[in-house]
Amino acid sequence: MLRVLSLSAGILLSTLGPAAAQNATLVADTISFDGANRLVASGAVEVLYGSTRLKASRVVYNQATDKLSIEGPLTLVDGDTIVVADEAEISQDLRDGVLESARVVLAEQLQLAATEVNRVSGRYTQLYKVAVTSCHVCGADDLPLWQLRAKGIVHDQDARQLYFDSVQLRVLDIPVFYLPKLRLPDPTLDRAAGFLVPSLRTNSQLGTGLKLPYFIPIGDDKDLTLTPYFSSSTATIEFRYRQAFASGDLNVRGALTDDDLVSGQRSYLFADGSFDLGRDYTLSFDIEQTSDDTYLIDYGYNAKDRLDSAISLERVRADDAFDATLTYFKSLRSGEQTSTLPPLVGDLRYTKRLNVRGGTLDLSGDIHAHQRFSGTDATVQSGATPFSFAPAGRDVTRLSAAALYQKGWVMDGLSIDFDARIGADIYTSGDDLGEADTLSRATPASSITLRYPLAKNTDQATHILEPVLQISWADTLGDTPRNEDSTRSEFDEGNLLSFSRFSGQDAVETGLRTTVGLNYSRTGKDGWHYALSAGKSFRADTDDDFAATTGLVNRSSDWLLAAQVKFNDALTLTNRAVVQDDLTFQRNDLRLSNQTADWRLASSYYWSQADTDLPNTDFAELTLDGSYRFDRYWSAQGDLRYDFNESTAARAGFGVSYENECIVVGAAVSRRFTSSTNLDPTTDFDLTVSLKGFSTGRSRGTMEKSHRCN
Structure with missing residues (x-):
């Protein structure tokens, strides 16, 4: 029956003008003429133009003005954009018009309520006196947890950007922040220039500071993220550069710092990449460098106490394998000299597999070389054992x-x-x-x-x-x-x-x-x-x-x-x-992991008996790492590493987070208890708040669908 009505509507529209018949399809329960130039459709009306669909209770098409007068409630669907309004006057191709008392929903994540909405050229949506939120609002008197109030907003559907005019951030309807202009990506955009989620960090050595990352896309294949970090004791700029190539990828991250902990500028640079050279060859490299021994741990960038920078070339096929690697090591350990590690190590290996008399024959050759920068001669202590040899240079x-x-x-x-x-x-x-x-x-x-x-x-x-x-x-x-x-x-x-x-x-x-x-x-x-x-x-x-x-x-x-x-x-x-x-234990390693829908736990206990040949090998340590979700909003995470030999924790951390359809709040505290001649114990507190609905903070989507308003 619906198909017959659609065909009849197409015939009726053709009598009003060829453009209407070619561009739009009208489906309705009842269709009639009101004079020579007006077509009236009522009862479950649908107007389809390309991928755009309009649903309403009554539609009047006026051939003289080429406009559709629509009585609501009406729904306009255009890709990821849904517009709900009380009434509208819009062109027959659904690209231009005015909608009254409208609400725009973007990608089922962000809703914009306005007194008036204008559609322009099928690309721009202009909204006036707007309230924006990703929180569920179930009634006229319900207050969202947060909202953006703006004098006007322009949504560029092609660029997937939102341009705000005179915008105000409100929390529980209390104004907390104002900006004359603001641009934000809509929820459908994955890569947009702008600020990412900020974080507040309090460190016992660096004081309280703010991290505010800014993302800069440089084409579809590369991007740069700059993160200023300022506190009472540091001025730091962190950076991350990523680029994808047709044959590989590159990732560079680092930071530059001027702080009160040490004199002079501090920095670190980590970079890695992998590239397909053809003929089954792969070139890989990584670079790890820092200005001083404690910088990475002071700022929480990395816990490594030995850095390794390497470049390698490898090829693995069904019957042979080849790899060549050159590695440079740098020690960050207190009392250990890089010059005697050895710092420079090179390896070249080749293996060929043959099938011989029903078995396999692997022929291999390799060259290994390591060089120490120290010129001191190697020594063997008196009463030498295999473990008392000092390689020196x-x-x-x-x-x-x-x-x-x-x-x-x-x-x-x-x-x-x-x-x-x-x-x-x-x-x-x-x-x-x-x-x-x-x-x-x-x-x-x-x-x-x-x-x-x-x-x-x-x-x-x-x-x-x-x-x-x-x-x-x-x-x-x-x-x-x-x-x-x-x-x-x-x-x-x-x-x-x-x-x-x-x-x-x-x-x-x-x-x-x-x-x-x-x-x-x-x-x-x-x-x-x-x-x-x-x-x-x-x-x-x-x-x-x-x-x-x-x-x-x-x-x-x-x-x-x-x-x-x-x-x-x-x-x-x-x-x-x-x-x-x-039945005396020399070594024992116990590991436990368990994961359900609500909680996760990973734990290990390692114990090793002291060795008279190797000092400082007596070792007993417990590690715990887990998380628990209390309900669909609240969750907690924690980790612990406890050293039984020292009778103290080496590290401990705990965090809680709250997440619903419109906001994510996370708070975490961690403590590093270890100390040395160049390291002091430190405590960190981190707080992050993300407003969801924009590309910087996506909505939980399907998880929340069962909790929508009735």
Whole structure:
């Protein structure tokens, strides 16, 4: 029936003029003529012109004036703009006209109520005596939490901008701020020049200050954000520059500061980028620089105590991989010299994979070099252990080559893996009179690993039990270089079945050893998942190069134990431990995470027994990080890091936030308790307030739809 009425309206409009028939479609319950030049439509009237739609109770079209006289309530929909009014007189193409007692809704987020609204050229909407808010207003007597009152507003629909004249900010109808002119982006615009959400920060060292970021789009592919930060103790300008390229992206951030904490200007610069060079090559880089050791922590920019700037070129394909990296390290630690880190490290690696006799053969070569700027000769303390070596100014270049062959078989459920490796290294060193300038060695190794997985399926769960046995052997032929890169090894699931459990290449675990392990897992249809693992190694000879707390110093290693409990995607509990035969713990790492619709918790507890070879390794720490949503408006967040050795918190923070459809308020306080010769404990308080409905603060949208006015 509606289709017949639409066709009839098109025929009637054609009798009034060709323009009307070509440009507009009229749909109504009743259509009649009132004289020769007037068409009257009533009862669920709709006028459609392109993507614009008008709904009203009665419409009169006058051919002489080419105008539509509309009786409301009427609704005009044009893209993301909705206009509701009592009455209107508008052109037949719906592009020009006047609407009385109108309310404009932009992207279902921002509403503008005006005594009169003018439509101009289908692009501009002019509003007079306007009240603007994104808060829900359910009645004539309801006061929004905030509103902007203006003498006039022009909405440029193409530019997606709002231009205010004589604007006043009111909170609960109390005037708090006035501006003669104001420009704001409408809710549909993602990138618009202007101020972003300000924040108020109080710091125990810097005092109370205000951050006011200003966003500057520079085309579709780049932008710049400048953030002045002023307080009684600092004048700082922060910046962030981003640019997207056809083959990559660039991100630069930094700050310039003049404050009362140190003399002279302070600054930092962090930059990173990645670019596709073609032929599967990727170039990546990052730059990390700061003017002094404490600047990043003083201003909360970054908590790193060692900076690394690097440039790398890599290519990874199905049968080969290549990467070259050059890294510069800078220490911010008290008492540690950058010149002896070493600060400059370079690596070049290439690996080629071949299929040989049913197995894989990986041929690899790499060059490693590190240089210290200090010219002091390396020293070894009396009663030397692998951990008493002081590298001082030692410089090293290492050339390595290796071949690794791997093949596997499965026989009656028994899985057999065979690995064989031969490696060769040539070392050259400087500033180390205690070692020859050139050293060379070969490192052959092989292993055979047996697995016999057993599975059982029940109505409730799937159980898998897998015993593992590995026999391996390794040796070194030739010289023994200094151990610089393997003094902090750990015994874990990742290296239980490795040729060598040392973390680097300088030291090699040698001799004949047998490793046994047992894995068990249960995957339940009720969502519960359990996993248990245990492993232990037996060596023919002891290896004194391992630190005592690794659990690998004796011919029989400590037990490596791991357990995990999971429930769906919400709860995960994991524990890893290194335990001696007498059940004495050497190391324990417990982690818990749980997340629901209302709350999230992530926690970890790490404990490590003190090591006589490595001072200051006695360690016990608890971390907590969580959030809780009380209702659809209020939420809280908190974090804690507690050092049990010092019997004090290292860091703690707590924050609350309130968010509804028209405002976001956040308050947070944090305390850093750690101190050193160049750092003092500090406390920070941050407050942010964002008015939603503009592109700087979007409305919650679908979350609030169920709470609209009845």
